[in-house]
Amino acid sequence: MFLEVEIAAQGRREWVPSESVPGTPTPSCETWIEQPSPRLPLPQAPTWVEPPSPRLTPRSSSAGYTPNAFPPVKKSPACILAMGRANPPNKIDQATYTDWYFNVTNSSDKVELKQKMQRICDRSGIQNRYSILTEEFLKQHPEFYTPGEPSLEQRNAIFAEEVPKLAHEAAVEAIREWGRAASDITHLVVATLTGVAIPGADVMLTKSLGLRPDVNRVMLYMLGCYAGVTALRVAKDLAENNPSSRILICCSELAAPTFRAPNEKFPYDLVGTALFGDGASAVIVGAQPQPQIERPLYQIEWVGEVLAPDSEKIIEGTLKLEGLQFYLDRTLPSLVSKHVGGFCRAALDNAPEKPGFNDVFWAVHSGGPAILNAVEAALELHPEKLSASRHILKHFGNISASTVLFVLDELRKDDTPADKQSDCEWGIAVAFGPGVTIEGALLKRCK
Ligand SMILES: CC(C)(COP(=O)(O)OP(=O)(O)OC[C@H]1O[C@@H](n2cnc3c(N)ncnc32)[C@H](O)[C@@H]1OP(=O)(O)O)[C@@H](O)C(=O)NCCC(=O)NCCSC(=O)CC(=O)O
Numbered sequence: 001m002f003l004e005v006e007i008a009a010q011g012r013r014e015w016v017p018s019e020s021v022p023g024t025p026t027p028s029c030e031t032w033i034e035q036p037s038p039r040l041p042l043p044q045a046p047t048w049v050e051p052p053s054p055r056l057t058p059r060s061s062s063a064g065y066t067p068n069a070f071p072p073v074k075k076s077p078a079c080i081l082a083m084g085r086a087n088p089p090n091k092i093d094q095a096t097y098t099d100w101y102f103n104v105t106n107s108s109d110k111v112e113l114k115q116k117m118q119r120i121c122d123r124s125g126i127q128n129r130y131s132i133l134t135e136e137f138l139k140q141h142p143e144f145y146t147p148g149e150p151s152l153e154q155r156n157a158i159f160a161e162e163v164p165k166l167a168h169e170a171a172v173e174a175i176r177e178w179g180r181a182a183s184d185i186t187h188l189v190v191a192t193l194t195g196v197a198i199p200g201a202d203v204m205l206t207k208s209l210g211l212r213p214d215v216n217r218v219m220l221y222m223l224g225c226y227a228g229v230t231a232l233r234v235a236k237d238l239a240e241n242n243p244s245s246r247i248l249i250c251c252s253e254l255a256a257p258t259f260r261a262p263n264e265k266f267p268y269d270l271v272g273t274a275l276f277g278d279g280a281s282a283v284i285v286g287a288q289p290q291p292q293i294e295r296p297l298y299q300i301e302w303v304g305e306v307l308a309p310d311s312e313k314i315i316e317g318t319l320k321l322e323g324l325q326f327y328l329d330r331t332l333p334s335l336v337s338k339h340v341g342g343f344c345r346a347a348l349d350n351a352p353e354k355p356g357f358n359d360v361f362w363a364v365h366s367g368g369p370a371i372l373n374a375v376e377a378a379l380e381l382h383p384e385k386l387s388a389s390r391h392i393l394k395h396f397g398n399i400s401a402s403t404v405l406f407v408l409d410e411l412r413k414d415d416t417p418a419d420k421q422s423d424c425e426w427g428i429a430v431a432f433g434p435g436v437t438i439e440g441a442l443l444k445r446c447k
Pocket residue numbers: 116119120123124223224225226267268271315328329330332333366367368369370371398400432433434
């Protein structure tokens with residue numbers, strides 16, 4: 001217990017422990033019980049015990065995965081109303097990337113590591129990707145690849161500008177397609193794994209896009225590659241609970257946080273450096289589309305996520321003075337393979353006909369060829385089912401949270417291999433990331 005006492009000599013008042021004030025009785029437990037404070041009521045016996053949630057029950061396998069407690073909303077479901085994407089202008093040629101990377105980081109003498117990198121690039125399924133990291137940029141920022149050189153502060157300062165800039169471009173494209181004014185956006189959901197800024201990219205975007213100052217913002221920092229679907233989940237709830245709302249989602253990702261010189265101690269760095277690319281995606285979500293003005297693309301029927309048991313150490317990011325260190329365990333593809341089936345089955349069971357895996361269209365996070373192969377094999381998918389995911393991997397690499405939204409965007413185009421899936425009414429967007437988390441959305445294509 002503390003008492004406020006006057007320290008006369010210094011003319012000020014201070015809070016001191018009651019034991020140090022002469023004449024103050026030491027409070028006993030009984031004293032407290034006799035004089036309950038209205039601000040600290042004694043605990044009451046609980047009258048209602050919450051049943052255990054099936055989403056929080058640890059499982060040894062997803063075979064017994066049961067859908068979560070949120071059934072699809074039947075009235076005014078949220079729809080994707082428009083989509084946009086953006087990449088920086090600098091295009092990487094994957095075939096020559098290894099030479100470029102080892103030259104620019106002054107590491108060409110690391111012959112074995114260079115050969116390993118070439119093998120990873122050759123097997124990456126990537127032809128091109130995009131990056132803000134040009135040779136000129138790196139000349140100005142040697143701290144990005146000088147071993148032991150702190151670079152967190154410089155990286156963050158660059159990301160604080162580049163992340164909203166890229167998101168802005170994607171958002172402008174989405175708003176243009178949507179056909180309404182930016183000031184009609186009521187909510188903004190921004191996801192990124194690239195740096196931390198205060199205020200964040202949500203504030204910069206509000207200003208640069210001319211959104212209303214009272215736009216309601218949600219910032220999703222550091223989730224990982226599944227955040228594109230998390231943003232859809234958040235937007236779905238917002239749209240369905242506020243039918244006139246219009247939610248702008250922006251995912252903006254750069255590969256630069258993990259860029260550094262190759263190091264024998266961290267072989268998984270090579271995997272990230274070979275796979276990750278830069279890109280931003282934007283999506284506008286809303287319920288009750290306005291006839292003649294808004295053209296819904298996909299209805300978001302159900303969204304959910306699940307944690308794979310005991311998998312916290314499979315994908316780990318550590319923020320260091322030298323940037324973000326991203327550990328990717330080699331068992332990730334087999335872990336995805338083990339759990340994706342149960343999750344996707346539960347998701348599809350929310351569709352009226354409970355369609356089979358080959359009866360729907362697929363937007364799978366293009367995490368790497370081994371991830372896509374694992375999903376294809378586990379679900380026994382026909383090869384064309386992942387054509388949009390492989391197309392995005394080939395032309396953009398793994399763009400973290402933006403990837404799955406790039407794939408969804410690709411799936412609505414007529415002139416790509418993805419059009420083989422265009423006659424499926426129902427589909428799934430599914431992504432993976434740290435946790436290990438699997439997050440997915442059941443979608444219905446709008447005619
Ligand atoms: C890296 C690959 C492209 C390599 O292709 P293959 O598997 O066909 O080829 P391969 O087995 O010969 O592997 C080539 C070389 O890479 C090495 N290698 C493979 N995976 C590795 C890993 N995780 N860590 C360190 N090294 C690895 C192999 O040992 C081999 O080295 P050597 O030749 O010397 O024997 C593929 O394995 C892949 O797609 N892996 C999954 C990548 C991944 O984890 N993606 C998710 C990113 S995280 C994400 O998307 C979510 C998020 O960020 O939130």
